[in-house]
Amino acid sequence: MARRRAPGFEIQREQILAEAALLFAQRGYASTSMNxxxxxxxxxxxxxxxxxxxxNELLAFICEEHLARLKAVVLEVEALGLDPxxxxxxxxxxxxxxxxDAQNEHRVLTEDVKFLASEDRTRVLEGERFIVRxxxxxxARMRPDLDAAxxxxxxxxxxxxxxxxxxxxxxxxxxxxxxxxxxxxxxxxFGGLGAVxxxxxxxxxxxxxxxxxxxxxxxx
Amino acid sequence: MARRRAPGFEIQREQILAEAALLFAQRGYASTSMNxxxxxxxxxxxxxxxxxxxxNELLAFICEEHLARLKAVVLEVEALGLDPxxxxxxxxxxxxxxxxDAQNEHRVLTEDVKFLASEDRTRVLEGERFIVRxxxxxxARMRPDLDAAxxxxxxxxxxxxxxxxxxxxxxxxxxxxxxxxxxxxxxxxFGGLGAVxxxxxxxxxxxxxxxxxxxxxxxx
DNA sequence: CCTACCGATCGGTAGG
DNA sequence: CCTACCGATCGGTAGG
Numbered sequence: 001m002a003r004r005r006a007p008g009f010e011i012q013r014e015q016i017l018a019e020a021a022l023l024f025a026q027r028g029y030a031s032t033s034m035n036x037x038x039x040x041x042x043x044x045x046x047x048x049x050x051x052x053x054x055x056n057e058l059l060a061f062i063c064e065e066h067l068a069r070l071k072a073v074v075l076e077v078e079a080l081g082l083d084p085x086x087x088x089x090x091x092x093x094x095x096x097x098x099x100x101d102a103q104n105e106h107r108v109l110t111e112d113v114k115f116l117a118s119e120d121r122t123r124v125l126e127g128e129r130f131i132v133r134x135x136x137x138x139x140a141r142m143r144p145d146l147d148a149a150x151x152x153x154x155x156x157x158x159x160x161x162x163x164x165x166x167x168x169x170x171x172x173x174x175x176x177x178x179x180x181x182x183x184x185x186x187x188x189x190f191g192g193l194g195a196v197x198x199x200x201x202x203x204x205x206x207x208x209x210x211x212x213x214x215x216x217x218x219x220x
Numbered sequence: 221m222a223r224r225r226a227p228g229f230e231i232q233r234e235q236i237l238a239e240a241a242l243l244f245a246q247r248g249y250a251s252t253s254m255n256x257x258x259x260x261x262x263x264x265x266x267x268x269x270x271x272x273x274x275x276n277e278l279l280a281f282i283c284e285e286h287l288a289r290l291k292a293v294v295l296e297v298e299a300l301g302l303d304p305x306x307x308x309x310x311x312x313x314x315x316x317x318x319x320x321d322a323q324n325e326h327r328v329l330t331e332d333v334k335f336l337a338s339e340d341r342t343r344v345l346e347g348e349r350f351i352v353r354x355x356x357x358x359x360a361r362m363r364p365d366l367d368a369a370x371x372x373x374x375x376x377x378x379x380x381x382x383x384x385x386x387x388x389x390x391x392x393x394x395x396x397x398x399x400x401x402x403x404x405x406x407x408x409x410f411g412g413l414g415a416v417x418x419x420x421x422x423x424x425x426x427x428x429x430x431x432x433x434x435x436x437x438x439x440x
Numbered sequence: 441c442c443t444a445c446c447g448a449t450c451g452g453t454a455g456g
Numbered sequence: 457c458c459t460a461c462c463g464a465t466c467g468g469t470a471g472g
Contacts, residue, residue: 028334031250034455046457111331158408161385162378169377184416188378191415192408254467267445
């Protein structure tokens, strides 16, 4: 019969994941050693291997738990049944809040995915695509004309560029800071959508595909 | 008297840098071995160390040559003496073209700067700040009201987010593809600027600093 | 003495 | 859960 897990097992796991995310974000996954992770967590290396079977599992948990929170945001906002623009504004705000609370995890997700074992990497990239599809669908509902022009996916990715890139330059600071950026991003995006539609179809006239699938992939 | 260098020396250096940039972009700097770089270039490892004194120098050259081209773009556009909006539009277009021609180098610059020796890293980050300052100055000239509200630097960084993030999702394809994205980014940015000014000062009213220096750093 | 390399191996350290 | 290790591979350099 399997023995019960110690009550602090899950808590210890989460603490280790947080410390590992910090180290991976600072030094990169490949150049962080399991010795460093163990030392930072105040546990022996064999103890570390008690909580996670190998270095890849550490990386996979960091990425997947962060991604699970982002997916939950999408599902919660969709459940409210808002119109497209307020729904997208709320998602932007919730994403920025989530990133602010998990800056290390976010950096690991964006920079270290390439080090994941291929099955884990596939699952993580599919999770990212789920989130992008949700945003893109809301943009398409709001502006069917842009959808018809094949511009929704590229524009959605530009929106992700703004918010994903924020945490490479934002000084880690007070929460109000991050909160203030969300409406600015949203205003820039919605204000800019009106200007895009006039010139873009001209620029793309030589392209044959309407859905833009040959122009951009939503994965890497 | 120093002997002349073999005529192919510089050509060989550039070929090695291009191959190293590809490997670093694909696998990350830390997990690419000098053996792999040498093998990919078809030279022995001692020969590789003949062209570059160590692994860090390889990384430093990749980053600094790419950055030098971006700085050259800034200086060339500034020399034209255009009005702010056409100047920024042209810079966006030239940046996108430059990124399209140097996708590996661009990815190395954005993801592997943390592995540079500290003196090299300092110089590279100063080069990045030069480019950001040039863009931000043009935005400020165009919209002094946004400058007074302390929003120019954050907005400039959102613009960089759009174009820097493009090459994490864009499928490597035909040149026309990248060229078509530049005016879309510019339209989204300029179209959005008008919408930002109305609501942002409200969102930031509790902040005390006018220049936004406590809110965002333009380095990492 | 120099350069432009080669085959072989150095001292240390990685993940496990 | 510890000390003590392993197979392998790391960045860099020896002699010729």
